[in-house]
Amino acid sequence: MASLTEDQLISRYFAPLATDNGARGLTDDAATLSVPEGQHLVVTTDALVAGVHFLPDDPPDLIARKSLRVNLSDLAAKGATPHAYTLCLALPEGWREEWLARFAEGLRQDGGEFGFALLGGDTVKTPGPLTIAVNAFGLTPTDRIPRRDGARPGDSLYVSGTIGDGALGLLTRTGQGGLTDLAAEDRDYLIRRYLLPQPRTGLAAAVLTHASASMDISDGFVGDLSKLLRASKVSADVELEAVPLSEAARHACALDAAHFERALTGGDDYEILCAVPLGEGSAFEGMARALGVTVTRVGTVTSGSEPPRFLEGDGRERKFGRGSFSHF
Numbered sequence: 001m002a003s004l005t006e007d008q009l010i011s012r013y014f015a016p017l018a019t020d021n022g023a024r025g026l027t028d029d030a031a032t033l034s035v036p037e038g039q040h041l042v043v044t045t046d047a048l049v050a051g052v053h054f055l056p057d058d059p060p061d062l063i064a065r066k067s068l069r070v071n072l073s074d075l076a077a078k079g080a081t082p083h084a085y086t087l088c089l090a091l092p093e094g095w096r097e098e099w100l101a102r103f104a105e106g107l108r109q110d111g112g113e114f115g116f117a118l119l120g121g122d123t124v125k126t127p128g129p130l131t132i133a134v135n136a137f138g139l140t141p142t143d144r145i146p147r148r149d150g151a152r153p154g155d156s157l158y159v160s161g162t163i164g165d166g167a168l169g170l171l172t173r174t175g176q177g178g179l180t181d182l183a184a185e186d187r188d189y190l191i192r193r194y195l196l197p198q199p200r201t202g203l204a205a206a207v208l209t210h211a212s213a214s215m216d217i218s219d220g221f222v223g224d225l226s227k228l229l230r231a232s233k234v235s236a237d238v239e240l241e242a243v244p245l246s247e248a249a250r251h252a253c254a255l256d257a258a259h260f261e262r263a264l265t266g267g268d269d270y271e272i273l274c275a276v277p278l279g280e281g282s283a284f285e286g287m288a289r290a291l292g293v294t295v296t297r298v299g300t301v302t303s304g305s306e307p308p309r310f311l312e313g314d315g316r317e318r319k320f321g322r323g324s325f326s327h328f
Contacts, residue, residue, distance in 0.1 A: 079208025164263020169194025
């Protein structure tokens with residue numbers, strides 16, 4: 001059983017992460033957040049709960065990094081660069097100092113990698129599962145960030161990276177879905193993508209320059225696309241053969257065709273979905289390539305208020321049993 005007081009816990013594990021001067025070494029009740037001249041602040045928050053967003057026995061450093069990265073993904077989708085964050089950590093009975101040390105190391109690693117400074121937060125004990133909530137702050141040079149409601153008919157739809165690795169990685173991690181028959185390198189790849197998503201922070205400048213609408217894919221490609229289209233009061237045609245899958249995901253789908261639907265609806269992608277106006281697609285693709293992020297055109301925004309159409313290679317429409325993961 002842990003024997004640290006709350007003050008000792010903060011000073012030992014979290015104060016060393018608070019490199020921003022406004023954090024005051026985590027010795028005060030509030031921090032001061034400075035926004036550089038000419039910049040605008042973008043704010044987002046995500047909470048992760050053991051047994052819902054991660055498994056209780058996942059490595060603590062990767063849990064910490066995932067808690068930051070799901071927020072970094074939201075910032076990237078708004079064209080914002082990381083600036084600072086606050087952390088609320090609800091620890092269950094029986095937590096160990098060794099676990100906390102590894103958790104703090106994960107925060108330190110990604111804070112350094114992404115230039116993401118800890119400003120403060122809170123630590124509490126809970127009778128429920130481990131819960132982590134992060135408020136993230138990003139910066140953009142303009143307040144005209146790409147929201148969900150900006151897509152227009154004729155826009156091209158793009159996604160970054162590959163879709164479905166996180167959802168299939170969770171199945172692999174828990175031994176479900178018959179994925180034990182996958183090659184070891186495919187299993188390792190999918191599990192890694194589930195444990196440690198890659199926020200597309202490098203794409204932020206291209207999104208800010210070219211996207212008419214944008215969001216990150218966290219609950220599933222099919223459902224999150226529907227959210228963007230509803231907000232924009234439009235529809236879309238999506239070419240299913242164009243949706244990018246990793247080699248590992250393709251191998252999983254070859255084992256069981258049902259995995260394709262899980263890949264498109266299961267969530268945990270943390271890739272960027274955006275609409276780009278007609279005539280700007282080539283420039284967007286070129287800028288993304290220069291920034292080192294792969295993007296793929298998957299469809300076209302259309303007029304109307306009906307749900308998007310997901311089209312097979314022969315033109316037939318495919319229906320999905322559910323659109324995305326839902327908490328409720």
